[in-house]
Amino acid sequence: MNTLQLSVVHRLPQSYRWCAGLAGGSVEPLEISALAHDNDLIGLKLLSHDGELAWDIMHMLKASLVDIQVECSVVEWQGEPCLFVHRDDESATNCRLKNQGVAIAETFSATNPF
Structure with a gap:
């Protein structure tokens, strides 16, 4: 069986940006208070x-x-490999990965409406 079909990724909770002069490397x-920009990154x-x-x-x-x-x-983040893509490419990324058989874990709140 294909290794990708056994893979599960999760979106990191924050937005990121490339460190100055290190685009693609770090x-x-x-900041949570920072407004989202088109060049922000999301991490998986x-x-x-x-x-x-x-x-x-x-x-x-x-x-x-x-x-x-x-x-x-692919960049090391907190000791683990993470995949970083531009925020604008998040939908295309999710679609492509799902089509390759990768499961994408979604965060949801378990609030009881009753």
């Missing part, structure tokens, strides 16, 4: 694998996105 989180973290396999899978995800001309980078 990111920093944006792999939940299903870790270690060297996680790096390999993230590079496969990147290659899949590059095939549809989505600019992205």
